[in-house]
Amino acid sequence: xxxxxxxxxxxxxxxxxxxxxxxxxxxxxxxxxxxxxxxxxxxxxxxxxxxxxxxxxxxxxxxxxxxxxxxxxxxxxxxxxxxxxxxxxxxxxxxxxxxxxxxxxxxxxxxxxxxxxxxxxxxxxxxxxxxxxxxxxxxxxxxxxxxxxxxxxxxxxxxxxxxxxxxxxxxxxxxxxxxxxxxxxxxxxxxxxxxxxxxxxxxxxxxxxxxxxxxxxxxxxxxxxxxxxxxxxxxxxxxxxxxxxxxxxxxxxxxxxxxxxxxxxxxxxxxxxxxxxxxxxxxxxxxxxxxxxxxxxxxxxxxxxxxxxxxxxxxxxxxxxxxxxxxxxxxxxxxxxxxxxxxxxxxxxxxxxxxxxxxxxxxxxxxxxxxxxxxxxxxxxxxxxxxxxxxxxxxxxxxxxxxxxxxxxxxxxxxxxxxxxxxxxxxxxxxxxxxxxxxxxxxxxxxxxxxxxxxxxxxxxxxxxxxxxxxxxx
Ligand SMILES: *Cc1c(COP(=O)(O)O)cnc(C)c1O
Numbered sequence: 001x002x003x004x005x006x007x008x009x010x011x012x013x014x015x016x017x018x019x020x021x022x023x024x025x026x027x028x029x030x031x032x033x034x035x036x037x038x039x040x041x042x043x044x045x046x047x048x049x050x051x052x053x054x055x056x057x058x059x060x061x062x063x064x065x066x067x068x069x070x071x072x073x074x075x076x077x078x079x080x081x082x083x084x085x086x087x088x089x090x091x092x093x094x095x096x097x098x099x100x101x102x103x104x105x106x107x108x109x110x111x112x113x114x115x116x117x118x119x120x121x122x123x124x125x126x127x128x129x130x131x132x133x134x135x136x137x138x139x140x141x142x143x144x145x146x147x148x149x150x151x152x153x154x155x156x157x158x159x160x161x162x163x164x165x166x167x168x169x170x171x172x173x174x175x176x177x178x179x180x181x182x183x184x185x186x187x188x189x190x191x192x193x194x195x196x197x198x199x200x201x202x203x204x205x206x207x208x209x210x211x212x213x214x215x216x217x218x219x220x221x222x223x224x225x226x227x228x229x230x231x232x233x234x235x236x237x238x239x240x241x242x243x244x245x246x247x248x249x250x251x252x253x254x255x256x257x258x259x260x261x262x263x264x265x266x267x268x269x270x271x272x273x274x275x276x277x278x279x280x281x282x283x284x285x286x287x288x289x290x291x292x293x294x295x296x297x298x299x300x301x302x303x304x305x306x307x308x309x310x311x312x313x314x315x316x317x318x319x320x321x322x323x324x325x326x327x328x329x330x331x332x333x334x335x336x337x338x339x340x341x342x343x344x345x346x347x348x349x350x351x352x353x354x355x356x357x358x359x360x361x362x363x364x365x366x367x368x369x370x371x372x373x374x375x376x377x378x379x380x381x382x383x384x385x386x387x388x389x390x391x392x393x394x395x396x397x398x399x400x401x402x403x404x405x406x407x408x409x410x411x412x413x414x415x416x417x418x419x420x421x422x423x424x425x426x427x428x429x430x431x432x433x434x435x436x437x438x439x440x441x442x443x444x445x446x447x448x449x450x451x452x453x454x455x456x457x458x459x460x461x462x463x464x465x466x467x468x469x470x471x472x473x474x
Contacts, residue, residue, distance in 0.1 A: 006049050006057060006058045007046060007049055007050070007058070009057075009058040010042065010045060010046065010049075010058045010059075011042075011058075011060070011061040011064060013035065013038055013039060013042065015061045016038045016041075016042070016061045016064045016065050016068070017034070017035065017038060017065075018061070019061050019062045019065040020062075020065075021062055021065035021066050021068075021069055022034060022038065022065040022068065022069075024069060025037065025038075025065065025068055025069045025072055028072070029072045029076070033072060034068065034072065037068035037069070037071045037072045038064065038065065038068045040068070040071060041064045041065075041067040041068040041071065042064060044067070045058070045059055045064065045067075081436065082435060083095060083435065083436040083437070083438050084435060084436070084437045084438065084453065084455070084458070084459055084462070085438055085452045086408065086437060086438060086439045086448040086449055086450060086452065086453060087438055087439065087440050087449065088390060088391070088392040088393060088406060088408070088440060088447070088449030088451060089392070089393045089394075089395040090353065090356045090357055090392060090393070090394055090395050090404075090451065090452060091294075091295055091296070091353065091394060091395035091396035092395050092396075093181050093182070093395070093396055095438065097294040097295065097301070097395075097396055098294045098295070098297070098298045098299060098300075098352070098353045099352040099353065099356075099452075099454075100298075100299065100300060100333055100337065100352070101298070101336065101337060101340055101350050101351050101352060102350070103336040103337075103339070103340065103350070104299060104300070104332075104333040104334075104336040104337045105333070106336070107332040107333055107335065107336035108300070108329045108330070108332050108333040108336075110332065111328045111329050111331070111332035111333075112329055116328050116332070118130050118133075118328045118331070130325065130326070130328075130331060131147070131148045131149060131316065133331060133335060134147070134149065134331065134334055134335050134338060135147050135148070137335065137338045137339065138304060138306055138338065139306070140342075141264050141278075141279070141338060141341050141342075142264070142278045142279050142282050142289070142306045143279045143282045143283060144278075144282045144289070144306035144307050145307065145308055145309045145312075146306070146307065146308065146309040146312035146313070147304065147305065147306040147307075147312065148304075148305050148306075148312050148315055148316055148321075149293075149302050149303060149304050149305070149326055149331075149334065150302070150303045150305070150321065150324040150325060150326060151301070151302070151303060151324045151325070151326055152292065152293070152294075152301050152302060152303045153258075153260065153262075153290055153291060153292040153293075153295075153303035153304075154184050154189070154303065155303050155324040156290040156291075156303030156304060156305050157189060157258055157290055157303075158189055158192065158193050158320075158324075159305070159315055159318060159320055159321060159324055160221075160256055160288055160290060160305060160315065161189065161190060161193035161194075161195045161220075161221070161223075162193040162194060162195070162318060162320055163311075163314050163315045163318045163320075164220050164221045164254060164256070164288075164311065164314070165193070165194075165195040165196075165219075165220025165221045166193065166194040166195065166220070167194055167196075168195065168196065168218055168219065168220030168221075169195070169196045169197075169198045169214075169216070169218045169219050169220060170190060170195045170196070170197060170198065170219075170220055170221050170222070170223050171198045171200055171211060171214045171215065171219060171221075171222045171223065172186065172190075172197065172198070172199060172200070172222075172223045172224075172225065173199075173200055173201045173206035173210070173211075173224075173225075173238065173239070174199045174200065174201050174202055174203050174206065175201060175202070175203055175204060175205070175206055175227065175232055175236075175238060176223075176224065176225040176226075176227055176238075177199065177225075178225055178227055178228065178229070178230075180228055180229055180260075180397055181229075186225060195220065196218075198214050198219075200213075200214045203232065204232050204234065204235060204236045204237075205235065205236060205237040205238075206237060206238055206239055207237060207239065208239050208243055208244075208247055210239075211239060211244060211247050211248070212247050215247070215248065215251045215253060219251070219253050220253075221253060221254045221255070221256050222244055222247075222248045222253055222254070222255045222256070223255075223256050223258065224239075224241050224244055224255065224256070224257045224258065224286070225258045225260075226257075226258060226259050226260040226261070226276075226397075228260040228261060228396075228397025229397040231401055240284070241255065241257050241281060241284040241285070241286050242284045242285060245284065245285035245286065245287075246285075249285075254287035254288065254308070254311060255285070255286050255287050255288075256286065256287065256288045256289075256290065257281045257284075257286035257288070257289045257290070258289075258290045258291075259276065259278060259281055259289055259290065259291040260291065260292065260295065260397055261275065261291065261292060261295035261296045261297075261396060261397060262277075262278050262281075262289070262290075262291020262292060262295065262296065262297060262304070263275050263277050263278070263296040263297065264277060264278055264279070264297060264338075264341045265277065265341065265344050265347065267296070267357075269344070270348055270354060270357060270358040271358060272357055272358070272394075272402070272404070273402045275296065278291055278304075278306065282306060282307065286307065287307050287308045287311055288305055288306070288307035288308065288311055288312075289305070289306050289307055290303065290304065290305050291303075291304050292304075292396075293330075293334055293337075294396075295396040295397070296353065296394070296396075297337065297353075298337060298351045298352065298353030298354060299333060299334050299337035299338070300330040300333040300334060300337070301330065302326055302330060302334050337351070352454070356451055356452045357394060357404065359406075359451055361389070361405040361406055361407055364406055364407040364408070364450050364451055365387065365388075365389070365407035367407075367450050367453065367456065368387035368388070368407045368408055368409050368450050369387045370456075371387075371409060371450070371456070371459065371460065371463075372385050372386065372387045372409055374460050374463045374464070375409050375411065375448075375463055377463070378463040378464070378466040379411055379426065379466075381414070382413060382414060382415070382422065383411045383412060383413055383414065383422075383426065384411070384412045384413075384414050385409060385410070385411050385412075386409070386410045386412075387407065387408070387409055387410075388407065388408070388410055389405065389406070389407050390406050390407060390408045390410075390442075390447055390449050391403035391404065391405065391406060392404040392406040392449055392451045404451070406449050406450075406451045407449075407450060407451075408447055408448050408449040408450045408451075409447070409448040409450065410445045410446070410447055410448075411423075411426060411445055411446040411448075412444060412445040413426075413444075419444055420444070423441055423444060423445065423446055424441070426446050427439060427441055427446050429466070430446070430448075433462045433465070433466065434462070434465070435458060435462050437459070437462060
């Protein structure tokens with residue numbers, strides 16, 4: 001049979017490995033990987049020839065080596081890869097949340113390259129505490145007596161519950177039993193912390209008396225939770241942290257305020273809706289306040305606990321703390337990020353999260369108009385490209401309903417037939433670029449919100465390298 005002849009004519013692994021292309025593959029990726037890739041290319045070809053039925057020619061050794069090299073190159077693309085976030089969601093949890101400030105990046109890199117005085121007191125030469133490196137800054141910025149930090153805010157909440165309310169009760173309003181992305185459900189966290197959940201009030205209304213009635217000698221703490229990703233509207237009532245503190249203090253029970261995002265500055269300063277600041281939560285009398293490092297704060301993933309010294313000391317003595325601790329790289333980035341808050345006037349220039357949130361719509365629209373012709377050229381005749389207004393979101397559960405007036409690029413298929421598919425394949429093609437471009441699909445168009453586009457020339461380069469022409473995308 002012709003097919004068998006083609007199969008017999010296939011070069012051997014050794015023959016493929018003797019080609020110049022294979023030598024390049026061995027040099028770049030090492031012998032074991034190159035041999036495996038050649039074997040895989042040969043297997044693939046054999047399978048294809050068998051399926052084909054009638055092939056009279058077999059690929060040459062060099063063609064096979066090229067296939068192996070291409071496979072190795074594709075496989076070497078890092079899985080953790082920078083992308084252009086043009087989704088319009090500034091703090092996108094699935095895209096890694098906050099982009100760090102330059103000073104934070106530098107601090108992290110320095111901590112990676114060098115040994116650092118992480119738990120070493122330079123003045124005494126004795127053992128120090130890693131949390132001590134940022135404690136004063138956290139206290140200064142929040143007005144709290146003491147502070148500590150762990151891996152993320154979920155860990156902070158878990159640790160606080162386990163420290164103050166293990167085998168005891170934690171009182172929470174039914175309206176605040178949140179689930180946030182990534183399977184963080186307050187009742188589950190409570191169970192894992194060994195805490196008995198006591199729900200009070202109803203979904204829409206909780207009154208001071210509900211808490212007062214639930215307090216007993218079994219109570220370990222009263223927890224207030226920021227309803228980060230939803231709002232209950234209409235006939236509602238909630239008890240403020242201040243009122244809660246007054247009720248709980250009579251019984252000597254600590255109040256913990258889980259702020260979620262937690263901001264260190266009044267966002268109204270930057271033209272955004274108000275979110276309670278950490279300092280306000282501390283001033284309202286909460287005994288402990290927990291918040292995230294990589295949400296509105298704009299730093300690396302971290303979870304902070306600030307508040308009463310005696311309680312923070314108990315938290316630091318909990319063996320679980322050791323399992324949840326933060327590493328030197330992020331600690332360096334946390335410190336550098338917090339330092340920026342000492343100069344709020346220049347914060348919006350230096351902290352990418354705030355810079356993105358505060359970007360004026362007119363500036364974004366001007367950028368969209370500049371880029372529109374390049375996108376139109378990249379997509380070819382199949383798409384109509386326009387620059388126009390759209391709405392961004394903060395993301396990560398901060399102000400879920402507030403949108404920010406923004407602008408971006410809209411790519412709409414000219415042909416209504418198969419438009420849905422064309423939009424899907426364009427979105428896919430954009431995601432498959434060397435620097436993946438992540439937009440969103442809305443109203444039959446691919447929308448690229450430019451609020452978070454810092455690297456305009458990088459984006460133009462991506463567009464210039466696209467094949468161009470809607471046909472290529474179909
Ligand atoms: C986001 C959030 C958390 C979890 O914080 P991570 O830093 O993502 O672990 C906990 N509580 C609330 C209210 C939140 O919004």
